[in-house]
Amino acid sequence: MQLSAAFEVGLEDPTVENGRWQQDSMPSAPIEQLGESLLKDHFIQRNGVEFAGTHLLLDLHGATFLDDLSRMEKTMREIVSKCGATLLHIHLHHFTPSGGISGVAVLAESHISVHTWPERDYAAFDVFMCGDAEPENAIPVLKRAFFPKRLEVVEELRGQVA
Numbered sequence: 001m002q003l004s005a006a007f008e009v010g011l012e013d014p015t016v017e018n019g020r021w022q023q024d025s026m027p028s029a030p031i032e033q034l035g036e037s038l039l040k041d042h043f044i045q046r047n048g049v050e051f052a053g054t055h056l057l058l059d060l061h062g063a064t065f066l067d068d069l070s071r072m073e074k075t076m077r078e079i080v081s082k083c084g085a086t087l088l089h090i091h092l093h094h095f096t097p098s099g100g101i102s103g104v105a106v107l108a109e110s111h112i113s114v115h116t117w118p119e120r121d122y123a124a125f126d127v128f129m130c131g132d133a134e135p136e137n138a139i140p141v142l143k144r145a146f147f148p149k150r151l152e153v154v155e156e157l158r159g160q161v162a
Helices: 036-041 069-083 135-146
Strands: 044-046 049-051 053-061 087-094 101-107 110-117 122-130 150-158
Touching: 049 150, 053 135, 069 087, 069 101, 069 110, 069 122, 069 135, 122 135, 135 150
Parallel strands: none
Antiparallel strands: 044 049, 053 122, 053 150, 087 101, 101 110, 110 122
16 A cells, blocks of 8 residues: 655645646557546546546644534535536535534545534535546635645545556
């Protein structure tokens, strides 16, 4: 298992909402040239690496509104839209008395999960999307919804082809 180091995302830095967040991370070939087998299984190629999808682990520290169930559902729906994913189902559970929320949005492209600790102003999001979906577009949505003082991101490319 290969582990990636977390990196902080500047809260004041602009984030690209459409397209890849780093210029060098664009697919190296148009989708038409990637081959029919890749089109069927939704594997993608970026920087010469073929893989199933991008998995982001996002830690929000010093965040607000982490006990607001309607805000959480609205935020998850906006993430799905901004990332170009397909929502199949959302299930959220509101804990009492802490007000924490745990839940998942099941996507055709994989999932988004969340666990919040409002008493600690902390939330853990897990965003995994395959194919052409762009999970990095979740970052500005989370910033706007929960106003974290610090946001850490770990990115894994899942299902890398050797």
